[in-house]
Amino acid sequence: MSDTAAGLNPADxxxxxxxxxxxxxxAFLFVTPLLVFxxxxxxxxxxxxxxxxxxxxxVANLVPETLAALDDWSGNAVPDDAVLIQxxxxxxxxxxxxxxxxxxxxxxxxxxxMSSVVxxxxxxxxxxxxxxxxxxxxxxxxxxxxxxSDPTTWxxxxxxxxxxxxxxxxxxxxxxxxxxxGIAQRDTQIYVKLYTKTLRMALTITVLTIVLGYPLAFFMxxxxxxxxxxxxxxVLLPFWTSLLVRTTAWIALLQTNGVVNSSLMALGxxxxxxxxLYTQFSTIIAMTHILLPFMVLPxxxxxxxxxxxxxxxxxSMGSRPLGAWYKIYLPMSLPGLSAGALLVFxxxxxxxxxxxxxxxxxxxxxxxxxxxxxxxxNNWELAAALGxxxxxxxxxxxxxxxxxxxxxxxxxx
Amino acid sequence: xxxxLTLLAxxxxxxxPLVAQDLTVxxxxxxxxxxxxxHMIDPFVAETGTNILFEDYGGGVAExxxxxxxxxxxxxxxxxxxxxxxxxxxxxxxxxxDQSTLPDGDDGTPAAxxxxxxxxxxxxxxxxxxxxxVFAVNTENGPGPQTIAEFFDKDAFPGKRGLRKxxxxxxxxxxxxxxVAPEDVYETLSTDEGQARAFAKLDTIKxxxxxxxxxxxxxxxxxxxxxxxxxxxxxxxxxxxxxxGAPFSIVWDSHVYDLDVWxxxxxxxxxxxxxxxxxxATRTVPLSGMQDVAYGPTRRSAxxxxxxDVKQDLPTxxxxxxxxxxxxxxxxxxxxxxxxxxxxxxx
Numbered sequence: 001m002s003d004t005a006a007g008l009n010p011a012d013x014x015x016x017x018x019x020x021x022x023x024x025x026x027a028f029l030f031v032t033p034l035l036v037f038x039x040x041x042x043x044x045x046x047x048x049x050x051x052x053x054x055x056x057x058x059v060a061n062l063v064p065e066t067l068a069a070l071d072d073w074s075g076n077a078v079p080d081d082a083v084l085i086q087x088x089x090x091x092x093x094x095x096x097x098x099x100x101x102x103x104x105x106x107x108x109x110x111x112x113x114m115s116s117v118v119x120x121x122x123x124x125x126x127x128x129x130x131x132x133x134x135x136x137x138x139x140x141x142x143x144x145x146x147x148x149s150d151p152t153t154w155x156x157x158x159x160x161x162x163x164x165x166x167x168x169x170x171x172x173x174x175x176x177x178x179x180x181x182g183i184a185q186r187d188t189q190i191y192v193k194l195y196t197k198t199l200r201m202a203l204t205i206t207v208l209t210i211v212l213g214y215p216l217a218f219f220m221x222x223x224x225x226x227x228x229x230x231x232x233x234x235v236l237l238p239f240w241t242s243l244l245v246r247t248t249a250w251i252a253l254l255q256t257n258g259v260v261n262s263s264l265m266a267l268g269x270x271x272x273x274x275x276x277l278y279t280q281f282s283t284i285i286a287m288t289h290i291l292l293p294f295m296v297l298p299x300x301x302x303x304x305x306x307x308x309x310x311x312x313x314x315x316s317m318g319s320r321p322l323g324a325w326y327k328i329y330l331p332m333s334l335p336g337l338s339a340g341a342l343l344v345f346x347x348x349x350x351x352x353x354x355x356x357x358x359x360x361x362x363x364x365x366x367x368x369x370x371x372x373x374x375x376x377x378n379n380w381e382l383a384a385a386l387g388x389x390x391x392x393x394x395x396x397x398x399x400x401x402x403x404x405x406x407x408x409x410x411x412x413x
Numbered sequence: 414x415x416x417x418l419t420l421l422a423x424x425x426x427x428x429x430p431l432v433a434q435d436l437t438v439x440x441x442x443x444x445x446x447x448x449x450x451x452h453m454i455d456p457f458v459a460e461t462g463t464n465i466l467f468e469d470y471g472g473g474v475a476e477x478x479x480x481x482x483x484x485x486x487x488x489x490x491x492x493x494x495x496x497x498x499x500x501x502x503x504x505x506x507x508x509x510x511d512q513s514t515l516p517d518g519d520d521g522t523p524a525a526x527x528x529x530x531x532x533x534x535x536x537x538x539x540x541x542x543x544x545x546x547v548f549a550v551n552t553e554n555g556p557g558p559q560t561i562a563e564f565f566d567k568d569a570f571p572g573k574r575g576l577r578k579x580x581x582x583x584x585x586x587x588x589x590x591x592x593v594a595p596e597d598v599y600e601t602l603s604t605d606e607g608q609a610r611a612f613a614k615l616d617t618i619k620x621x622x623x624x625x626x627x628x629x630x631x632x633x634x635x636x637x638x639x640x641x642x643x644x645x646x647x648x649x650x651x652x653x654x655x656x657x658g659a660p661f662s663i664v665w666d667s668h669v670y671d672l673d674v675w676x677x678x679x680x681x682x683x684x685x686x687x688x689x690x691x692x693x694a695t696r697t698v699p700l701s702g703m704q705d706v707a708y709g710p711t712r713r714s715a716x717x718x719x720x721x722d723v724k725q726d727l728p729t730x731x732x733x734x735x736x737x738x739x740x741x742x743x744x745x746x747x748x749x750x751x752x753x754x755x756x757x758x759x760x
Binding site: 097098099100101102104105108109112113114115116119187188189190193194197255256257278360361362364369372374375376377378379 | 473474475478499500502503504505578603623624637638639741742744745746747748749750751752753755756758759
């Protein structure tokens with residue numbers, strides 16, 4: 001800037017700078033609507049999700065004084081009477097303003113079986129008067145349920161009382177924090193298995209779409225325009241049909257007495273129907289079908305741009321067709337291939353509706369369990385942690401892809 | 414001018430559904446919803462002139478939680494399964510109902526004595542039906558299993574078994590089939606050994622289980638041959654037998670029965686109207702109408718109105734063969750067993 005400005009008189013330099021500023025502002029204004037949209041529809045929800053997965057103030061808001069009193073607790077025996085009386089007071093208040101259920105729900109998550117203990121204790125303290133609680137609160141609490149004399153219960157309360165905690169992330173990789181602060185395997189091992197399965201299925205689907213899509217795109221790229229356009233309609237037709245309709249069509253095809261089974265039985269290939277619907281097989285086959293256009297379109301676009309004379313040159317110089325394809329054509333079609341593979345892989349990792357409809361039990365993917373925690377178990381924090389982990393996983397894969405294949409090599413059309 | 418008329422007509426047309434709904438009532442739809450509409454909603458509308466929007470949902474507390482936490486309560490009265498009621502009430506999604514305002518039975522019995530005790534056990538709801546989870550058999554290929562132990566015996570009774578994909582009821586049945594006395598089931602299930610025992614029993618038929626998600630799928634599976642025997646809400650099978658003449662039979666052994674209640678959403682602006690509806694809907698005659706779908710009424714005076722032959726098909730005639738679903742147990746262990754159940758499914 002200063003170099004150019006040196007040759008100009010000050011007025012011109014000012015004008016030029018103003019011009020640049022104006023053009024920058026103009027460009028910014030063009031982008032602003034999208035930027036605002038992305039902030040509201042993408043960045044903000046993801047930030048909320050990340051925050052929610054580590055931030056859970058429910059218990060801290062419900063019983064702040066008890067938690068403060070628990071700070072000095074040794075952790076080996078029942079907390080002293082002052083803590084118990086404080087907790088009994090809190091319980092009475094929660095019973096009357098009907099928030100004891102929230103506390104019950106949170107503690108139950110750390111220690112199953114506590115829900116009814118908290119609720120019944122709250123119920124028994126509801127009508128006791130305040131003077132009685134401040135005098136005998138400790139005894140009343142211990143008499144209400146003997147689990148209050150177990151230090152484990154208080155560890156659970158203390159753990160649930162942390163506003164910021166990594167426990168949901170630990171849960172989502174099947175780990176938990178033990179009472180002495182260490183980290184151990186949980187009794188139930190489910191999420192790591194599901195992540196692995198999701199990645200394996202996504203990889204299978206990607207490979208299948210390559211196997212099916214590459215030859216098709218190759219053929220279309222070298223066919224006459226009329227034929228290529230005709231075939232393109234077939235690729236795009238399923239793309240224009242509703243996702244639900246396509247998935248339901250697979251249900252009709254694959255079910256026990258469906259089209260595929262009756263044909264196989266009529267042909268005498270099998271005596272009794274093969275179970276295909278509600279398996280991993282049906283999820284993979286339906287998703288391959290649905291995601292195929294995402295592979296074919298970038299491949300086709302790139303292949304159309306490859307000059308066929310390169311191949312002819314290689315063959316005329318003595319290379320065998322397969323060798324020429326491998327050395328010349330494949331590297332040139334790689335940008336389309338990697339774009340297609342990346343698209344298909346990333347879309348299928350987070351796919352929800354098809355596995356939910358045709359997956360049965362062994363075709364479920366991680367997104368289905370996230371939906372389960374959002375809609376049924378009401379554990380939004382865990383759902384957020386699982387979702388964030390999925391996001392991190394995808395970013396990691398993208399980084400690996402960039403490292404080894406290079407995103408410069410991407411070509412979407 | 415013509416355009417103005419069209420515009421006015423459009424406005425008039427779009428405006429009519431916008432007439433303020435005085436009350437939104439939410440229940441489970443299907444044959445059950447139809448019976449509620451006929452015997453509870455329509456008579457109430459006729460008597461009071463209230464506009465009612467009658468909606469469906471799939472159960473559970475998630476939607477109530479979302480409405481109450483967002484401060485945007487859209488439902489007023491909601492039909493809740495007792496298995497979810499404990500949690501919904503304690504977490505503050507439902508209003509407390511003054512049960513002393515419920516009207517006497519038509520025979521003059523005070524409400525407190527007329528209702529069966531379970532119907533008024535929770536202060537947030539008023540019992541509406543007694544329904545049950547049974548298993549049903551397609552009798553085209555012979556009578557099939559007659560007890561829950563036989564349901565788990567795949568050597569004697571080969572074929573697919575349709576079960577709803579969740580731990581509730583399946584865990585109870587597995588333990589009973591394994592020889593645990595019905596009264597000890599929930600105590601056993603609260604121990605690690607008991608849970609392992611239930612999963613081990615479920616393992617023996619795992620390969621033959623067809624899982625489904627919503628009650629409406631059960632009669633369909635039985636009908637199209639997807640399963641030879643299914644777990645189902647008794648009313649759905651009853652309706653298939655009665656209305657479609659399906660060759661099904663209901664087995665009452667070890668059925669797990671539960672209640673549904675009418676409850677009021679916390680923070681609704683129409684609390685009084687909602688209470689008025691509940692007082693109306695839980696009177697003797699409307700309750701006796703639930704026999705249409707073989708669900709038992711929760712008032713003794715309503716049970717007396719039922720014809721003898723219908724009584725045999727109601728859960729209330731089979732209570733001593735059954736097990737009461739324990740809402741408190743499932744509030745405690747629903748989440749942890751749900752996870753273990755998912756893990757078991759993935760094995």
